[in-house]
Amino acid sequence: MHDDITDVPGIRVGHDTNLEAGTGCSVILCDTPAVGGVDVRGGAPATRETDLLHPLCMIDEVNAVLLTGGSAFGLDAASGVVHYLDEHGIGYDSGIARVPIVPGAAIFDLSCGSATIRPDYAAGYHACEQASSGPIELGNVGGGTGATVGKLLGPEFAMKGGLGSASMELLGGIVVGAIVLVNALGDIVDPETQQVVAGTRNIAGKSSGASNPFGNTTIAVIATNATLTKAQVTKVAQMAHDGIAHVIRPAHTMFDGDTVFALATGSNAPEIQQNTATAALQVSTLGAAAANTLARAIVKAVRSASDLHGVPAASSLL
Template structure:
């Protein structure tokens, strides 16, 4: 296992990175159509196709997920992903056409690098062309390129965030993986030591008054090879948010658009009927594993990041 989300069979990840502009996008492609869910906890989300993932809605498959920089502008990258999948005949069979189902979310990374260069349709398409199984690059890459953390006193006191991924194997060959863009208002805490890994810097001689707090959001995808219903996978997305709360302080603020997508790639044709208690235990176990795995991915993101555009990373301060 690679300790990242591509340990889940059927998942490929691709990035498009623009270091000069300080932005990029990442795509999580499902080679097997997944049952998808989502849970939005932050007060300032930038999202696409999240209503479709509600169990009350009809479509029950997801073909890819976009995690992007560029704020709402960056959601345009999903158009390139849709085009890439459409060219390959991948999508929900709507009769007249197969419609690619591509939910997505964006982080606000405009203050780092260029505010006028954002991921677009071409960037989303390029990310798809780079999608692969196997170990994925982490840190200043893809949608995490322009991510920063620790902005309670404003961007001048921030440290570098980034993209991270992790996985966990459970009994019976079940795998849970997570990928995350860490661009939090809060600090990142090591859950083992309770020490700050990356966060608000104490810079002598600078004002300590709050300054422009807009520029945050942590977004993630958790995935599993287990078989889940649409309602169950939404519960896993909900529980996965506990991973953010474990290592980001504070999390889910009005200045963050914290969002977690969940994907279940198990074989729905071989699903077995379970009694209520057994099914509830199964979902709860997966949700707890997703939270633990997401927390590790968040810490990995800031540890793998490097300095960019004069924002220091945790690795450079060791």
């Protein structure tokens, strides 16, 4: 076990990282189509294909998920992911062509590095080429490259966010994994010590002046090898948001676009029982595990980050 989302069988992760521009993207590839769900809690999301994941909609398979920097501009990277999957014959069989199903979400990282260089088609394609099932690099990598946290008083008081991942193994061989880009308005709190790990800095002799809270969002993917329906995996995504609220304070503000995707690969794991009470208990257990795993991944993200473009990381202030 790597203690990251690639511990879930059939999940691969790849990155495109631009340290000079302070941005990048990360792609979560599903070796076989996964059942997908999503839950959006923040007031300022930048997303792609989230309506498709609603349980009332027809398509119930996902081929990849894009987590990207660049705000709405960065969603262009999804086109590169779609092209890569198309070249490999991967996608929903419409009877005429295989259409790759690639939901995605973006963080606002334009204040760290360059505001004019954002992940694009080539970045998304390159991230797919780099995808592997091995251990995931954390911190200033992929979509978390330009992420920052603690911006309630404005970006000059922020600290470095980043990319984090974690996993948990449950009884019966079920694995739950999380990958997250931590770019929150709020502070990151260690749930064990209740101490702020990274957040708004108190800079001596400086006044906050007018607050500019724009430029946030924490986005994540939860994956499990359990077999779930579209409604059940959506419930797991919903419960996973508790992990965000547990360690990011405040969370889900009007200036955040907090979005959690969930994927169920159904590989090497028993199907959720059809008995209503038993199924509800199993889904609830998965949701609770997803929340705990996501919370741990968020803390790992900021602890793994390093200074970038004048924004200090938690590791440099120890």
